[in-house]
Amino acid sequence: MIEFLQLLGKSTRASFTKLGRASFFLIQIVSGIASVLPRPRLLLKQMYSVGVLSFLIITISGLFVGMVLGLQGYYTLSDFGAEETLGVMVAASLVRELGPVVSALLFAGRAGSALTAEIGLMKATEQLSGMEMMAVDPIKRIISPRFLAGLLSMPLLAALFSAVGIIGGQLVGSGLLGVDEGAYWSQMQANIDFQDDIINGVLKSLVFGFVTSWIALFEGYDSIPTSEGVSRATTRTVVNSAFSILGLDFILTALMFGDD
Amino acid sequence: MDKSVSPQNSLVSVRHLTFTRGDTKIFDDISMEFERGKITAIMGPSGTGKTTLLKLIGGQLFPNQGIINIDNKNVHQLRRADLYSLRKRMGMLFQSGALLTDMNVYDNVAFPLREHTHLPESMIRTLVLMKLQAVGLRGARNLMPNELSGGMARRVALARAIALDPMMIMYDEPFTGQDPISKGALVHLIKSLNNTLGLTSIMVSHDVQETTAIADYIYVISGGKIVGQGTPQEIKQSSSEWVQQFMTGTADGPVHFHYPAKDYVDDLLSSGKRY
Numbered sequence A: 001m002i003e004f005l006q007l008l009g010k011s012t013r014a015s016f017t018k019l020g021r022a023s024f025f026l027i028q029i030v031s032g033i034a035s036v037l038p039r040p041r042l043l044l045k046q047m048y049s050v051g052v053l054s055f056l057i058i059t060i061s062g063l064f065v066g067m068v069l070g071l072q073g074y075y076t077l078s079d080f081g082a083e084e085t086l087g088v089m090v091a092a093s094l095v096r097e098l099g100p101v102v103s104a105l106l107f108a109g110r111a112g113s114a115l116t117a118e119i120g121l122m123k124a125t126e127q128l129s130g131m132e133m134m135a136v137d138p139i140k141r142i143i144s145p146r147f148l149a150g151l152l153s154m155p156l157l158a159a160l161f162s163a164v165g166i167i168g169g170q171l172v173g174s175g176l177l178g179v180d181e182g183a184y185w186s187q188m189q190a191n192i193d194f195q196d197d198i199i200n201g202v203l204k205s206l207v208f209g210f211v212t213s214w215i216a217l218f219e220g221y222d223s224i225p226t227s228e229g230v231s232r233a234t235t236r237t238v239v240n241s242a243f244s245i246l247g248l249d250f251i252l253t254a255l256m257f258g259d260d
Numbered sequence B: 001m002d003k004s005v006s007p008q009n010s011l012v013s014v015r016h017l018t019f020t021r022g023d024t025k026i027f028d029d030i031s032m033e034f035e036r037g038k039i040t041a042i043m044g045p046s047g048t049g050k051t052t053l054l055k056l057i058g059g060q061l062f063p064n065q066g067i068i069n070i071d072n073k074n075v076h077q078l079r080r081a082d083l084y085s086l087r088k089r090m091g092m093l094f095q096s097g098a099l100l101t102d103m104n105v106y107d108n109v110a111f112p113l114r115e116h117t118h119l120p121e122s123m124i125r126t127l128v129l130m131k132l133q134a135v136g137l138r139g140a141r142n143l144m145p146n147e148l149s150g151g152m153a154r155r156v157a158l159a160r161a162i163a164l165d166p167m168m169i170m171y172d173e174p175f176t177g178q179d180p181i182s183k184g185a186l187v188h189l190i191k192s193l194n195n196t197l198g199l200t201s202i203m204v205s206h207d208v209q210e211t212t213a214i215a216d217y218i219y220v221i222s223g224g225k226i227v228g229q230g231t232p233q234e235i236k237q238s239s240s241e242w243v244q245q246f247m248t249g250t251a252d253g254p255v256h257f258h259y260p261a262k263d264y265v266d267d268l269l270s271s272g273k274r275y
Helices: A002-036 A040-050 A052-079 A083-124 A127-133 A138-176 A181-191 A194-222 A227-257 B050-057 B080-087 B105-116 B121-134 B150-161 B180-197 B208-214 B232-236 B241-248 B264-269
Strands: B010-021 B024-035 B039-043 B065-070 B090-093 B168-172 B200-205 B217-222 B225-230
Touching (some): A002 A138, A040 A052, A040 A083, A040 A138, A083 A138, A194 A227, B024 B039, B024 B050, B024 B065, B024 B217, B024 B225, B039 B208, B050 B065, B050 B168, B090 B150, B105 B150, B180 B200, B217 B232, B217 B241, B225 B232, B225 B241
Parallel strands (some): B090 B168, B168 B200
Antiparallel strands (some): B010 B024, B010 B065
């Protein structure tokens, strides 16, 4: 029993210490952003590797999710004779919920894991240490540009995901199942609100981009610089990001859509 | 205290340094002086914290006790900005080279110049080619770090370390894992750079032959203490059993061949337990 309590105490203390390190790390990253802004090329390079290289997985996944929504929505709505509103259902689900959440999960798997592995290996091969000895702050030069790139890419990727998904829903809904194409688009236009739906969706994806990039970069920077350490850190990035995204999604949804 | 190196003429001085990691004492009240313009070597078996000493000198680690002065400044009391401006005048050659893997040789050498100066690209090109010529790798400028052999990577890292014309340079095990030709090239380079650029060199190594060939002064450390010091000649003739074992590479002596363990026979006969 005593041993169990000791273990519990030890692991609690370790988690809080880690949270403290992560918070301090975040402060350093954010204060490093100012030095990224005068060097847009650093940012563009990172936006390419975290954003543009995630383009394919986001587009294809978005298309399939939209097509599935089209199918499922049609079967449910047609029971009530309301298949004309398929467009609203597909768009609302994507813009409010699935777009930000699924694209953030994919982003954590595709870009987050890559960031952790990259930073972890840079640490293991003494590149970060070497930079420090060359009087170059690795936080400003390496970490902050990647963080900013993740933060900015996430809403763009989520928007892309939703847009492609809406097209996928339309392909299945009007193309295969015979929902009127005009109704699909006009119902969507009439019922999707810019502020309530679109802006809130973008805010969600900004939060997810922030958290995922923070977790990925911190896990890499804090990893034990061995092959096992880096592999564990990469796993933790994906697992912790997924938990954070889903947990935060619940909180954000409650805050944003709770008043309706 | 060492008699042949006067503290007045030393660029780096380590005084009463104690450093612990966990419960292990890595350094126990050691003092060293590194003279300007000379090559000073720190020798000792693997795992005695030689690399840790370089990190302490570079201000990447903090000592538990004692002070380290570089050019009359206490490294561990400098503000961050001052530490960084001091580091611009220090070069460090890591054991792995620590080249940035997403850049080619040219950009790696240009990296500190681009980060710290506002020189036009044409001038950076001239400087980079001069540094690469000095290490004999001007022709390899377009190669990526993964296309280089270990020895070449270290030479590129050396070119990068001297890019900002530092006052001192620290070498972390420069000869480890090198073939005889690369070793010879590095020995020649370290010596000639030290002489032509007027550098102060601090070299951590356990390669007896190469180190004694070029060092002006040697400290031998073990178990957190300095066990011997002097010119290469003095070290070779040292009466210390420990130093003799290290210099001649004898398997057993003051440093035991066996890691501490319980009695061999008892261990074999105690059945049942795995550990």
